[in-house]
Amino acid sequence: MSKRLIVAIDGPAGSGKSTTAKLVAQRLGYLYIDTGAMYRAVTLEAIKKNVLNNIEEINHIANSVDIDLEYVEGKTKVFLNRIDVSEDIRTPEVNKFVSDVSKIQGVRTAMVKKQQILGNKNGGVVMEGRDIGTVVFPNADVKIFLTASIDQRAIRRAKEYGEKGIDISVQEVQKNLLERDKIDSTRAVSPLMKSSDAIEVDTSSVTIEEQVNTILRIVKEIAGKNEIEITV
Ligand code: DC
Numbered sequence: 001m002s003k004r005l006i007v008a009i010d011g012p013a014g015s016g017k018s019t020t021a022k023l024v025a026q027r028l029g030y031l032y033i034d035t036g037a038m039y040r041a042v043t044l045e046a047i048k049k050n051v052l053n054n055i056e057e058i059n060h061i062a063n064s065v066d067i068d069l070e071y072v073e074g075k076t077k078v079f080l081n082r083i084d085v086s087e088d089i090r091t092p093e094v095n096k097f098v099s100d101v102s103k104i105q106g107v108r109t110a111m112v113k114k115q116q117i118l119g120n121k122n123g124g125v126v127m128e129g130r131d132i133g134t135v136v137f138p139n140a141d142v143k144i145f146l147t148a149s150i151d152q153r154a155i156r157r158a159k160e161y162g163e164k165g166i167d168i169s170v171q172e173v174q175k176n177l178l179e180r181d182k183i184d185s186t187r188a189v190s191p192l193m194k195s196s197d198a199i200e201v202d203t204s205s206v207t208i209e210e211q212v213n214t215i216l217r218i219v220k221e222i223a224g225k226n227e228i229e230i231t232v
Contacts, residue, residue, distance in 0.1 A: 003123075003228050004030070004123040005141040005222070005230070006119055006127070006137050006142070007021075007024065007125065007126040007144070008127055008133040009024070009127070009215075010128070010130055010134070010143075010144070010192070010198065011130075011145055011192075012147070012153065012181050013036075013157070013181070013184075014153030014156050015146040015147055015153060016211060017128040018036075018076075018128060019208055020211050021127075021128035022076070024126050024219070026074070027212070027216060027232050028124070028126065028230060031071075031118075031122045031124065032071060032125070033069060033115065033118055033119065033128070034078075034128060035115055035128065035130075036128070037069060038111050038114065038115070039098055039101060039107070039111060041065065042061055042067075043098045043101040044094055045061045046097070046101060058101060058104055058107060059104065062104075062106060062111065066082065067079070090164075092168060092176070098180070099183035099184055102184070103183060103184075103188070108190060112131075115129075119137060130184055130190070130191075130192040131192070134190060141222055141228075143197055144199055144200075146202075146211075147203070147204075148202065148203045150177065150178065151174075154177055157173045161173070199218055201215065220232065
């Protein structure tokens with residue numbers, strides 16, 4: 001099989017990573033991996049077991065849970081120990097605790113290992129998160145850093161909640177996003193930051209189609225330079 005690319009997409013919550021990464025993967029015929037869903041699954045299990053204040057227990061969960069990601073008709077399905085938790089990992093409660101769980105060293109080591117196995121096994125992946133270009137795949141062929149204004153990010157997330165019937169104000173969403181940004185970017189282990197060789201794409205005032213096309217143009221250019229065949 002000819003060489004396939006590893007495409008890393010990082011950025012803060014609400015920057016459009018998931019939607020964009022999913023569509024880019026679809027257009028390339030690559031596997032899409034949502035690493036945030038993995039941290040969310042560990043957080044959900046810690047909430048269920050009531051061990052949020054016990055680092056050892058959380059580390060144990062990260063190292064022993066079975067997390068599977070499947071993509072069915074454009075939707076991410078997340079299985080935790082074989083149970084579908086796709087909806088349960090996106091509640092405001094999980095949002096509240098996920099950044100604190102994600103900053104635990106043992107949790108990161110366990111998740112990064114799972115992500116590297118998934119990426120290496122498949123070849124041809126679009127992986128999105130906070131530390132993909134810096135830690136998980138520092139040699140990724142394509143590195144994108146997505147940004148958007150805090151106002152836009154909060155409006156997008158509040159709309160997503162509204163569509164799911166969760167009533168939460170834009171102000172409240174904005175507060176949670178800013179708190180998560182702060183914890184994600186200042187944590188000691190692999191903080192959210194732009195890799196020096198990543199290409200920054202600001203999604204504040206472009207459509208999803210435009211941002212997907214921008215990334216595909218970058219992917220094509222890099223593939224061309226490295227004589228890697230892609231079909232878009
Ligand atoms: O992308 P998301 O909002 O679903 O991510 C949820 C949380 O998971 C985010 O606040 C920080 C953490 N995360 C991380 O630390 N590293 C990643 N690669 C992906 C997510």
